Amino acid sequence: MLKRIFAFTLIAILFASANLNALDPLAMLEDGKRAYDLANWEESLEILQRFMDLWPEHEKFSEALYFHTLASAKSIESRTEAYRISISKDLENAIASLSLELPDMDASEAKVALMIAKSPNKPELWKELTKLTPSELKHYLARGWYPNPTVHPIDTLNWAKYRLANDADIDSETKANIGIIKLSALWKIMLSPLVAESLEEQLKKENAFPLNKVFKETLNEAFKNGNPEQKRKIAIYGYHFDYFYNNNLNTGKKIKSFWLRYLKSRGISTENAWCP
Numbered sequence: 001m002l003k004r005i006f007a008f009t010l011i012a013i014l015f016a017s018a019n020l021n022a023l024d025p026l027a028m029l030e031d032g033k034r035a036y037d038l039a040n041w042e043e044s045l046e047i048l049q050r051f052m053d054l055w056p057e058h059e060k061f062s063e064a065l066y067f068h069t070l071a072s073a074k075s076i077e078s079r080t081e082a083y084r085i086s087i088s089k090d091l092e093n094a095i096a097s098l099s100l101e102l103p104d105m106d107a108s109e110a111k112v113a114l115m116i117a118k119s120p121n122k123p124e125l126w127k128e129l130t131k132l133t134p135s136e137l138k139h140y141l142a143r144g145w146y147p148n149p150t151v152h153p154i155d156t157l158n159w160a161k162y163r164l165a166n167d168a169d170i171d172s173e174t175k176a177n178i179g180i181i182k183l184s185a186l187w188k189i190m191l192s193p194l195v196a197e198s199l200e201e202q203l204k205k206e207n208a209f210p211l212n213k214v215f216k217e218t219l220n221e222a223f224k225n226g227n228p229e230q231k232r233k234i235a236i237y238g239y240h241f242d243y244f245y246n247n248n249l250n251t252g253k254k255i256k257s258f259w260l261r262y263l264k265s266r267g268i269s270t271e272n273a274w275c276p
Contacts (some may be wrong), residue, residue: 041075088117112139126159141177153185157206172225179222
């Protein structure tokens with residue numbers, strides 16, 4: 001019996017060796033380069049990877065690695081997209097399974113991760129976040145998955161007013177994040193006095209006038225609701241507001257500010273406390 005096992009093993013080894021010897025490394029390399037020249041990047045990757053796996057000591061290994069590297073660079077977007085789709089599908093299946101096994105489980109964060117994975121580009125318009133549930137909104141904002149508040153600041157203020165006025169179930173962390181978003185829009189407008197003057201009527205409609213009064217109110221409300229990390233961001237806004245409110249630009253004059261005292265109490269790294 002042992003003799004038969006040994007014989008079969010020897011035959012298998014010889015067969016594998018014969019197949020390996022039958023492969024022509026130079027032909028395989030040329031196939032990989034040909035696929036590269038035809039812009040079939042992933043096919044080229046597969047062929048060249050096999051070449052390098054089979055013949056790591058081959059004199060043409062560096063040439064294969066060169067074309068493999070270029071094909072890898074050129075195909076990175078398509079391979080990343082394929083991977084994103086794959087893991088999104090895995091997450092979708094996991095959520096579906098858990099929903100059956102644990103129907104009372106809070107899967108909102110996982111569902112939001114899946115929603116974001118299916119739309120890899122950040123929203124450009126605030127209306128895309130209007131229909132989110134409070135739970136979904138919480139995770140969107142925590143991930144920073146929202147439009148740039150400074151691109152269309154009036155739209156930002158309108159959205160913030162709507163969400164705060166219509167969502168009784170929004171938690172403190174989400175309120176603080178909405179406050180930070182609102183501060184960003186207000187700050188952009190305050191730093192643009194000519195634009196601010198032309199927007200006065202719109203600002204009044206959004207309950208955002210006078211700007212300095214609304215900014216202070218937003219600071220205090222957001223700070224009250226925020227967690228330590230959120231409070232740090234809010235305090236940076238607060239200190240810069242106090243500084244520019246009390247000084248001409250770049251006078252270097254020291255000022256007394258609650259926000260600066262708060263930041264120092266938290267061990268602020270001043271070289272990283274850039275104006276928002």
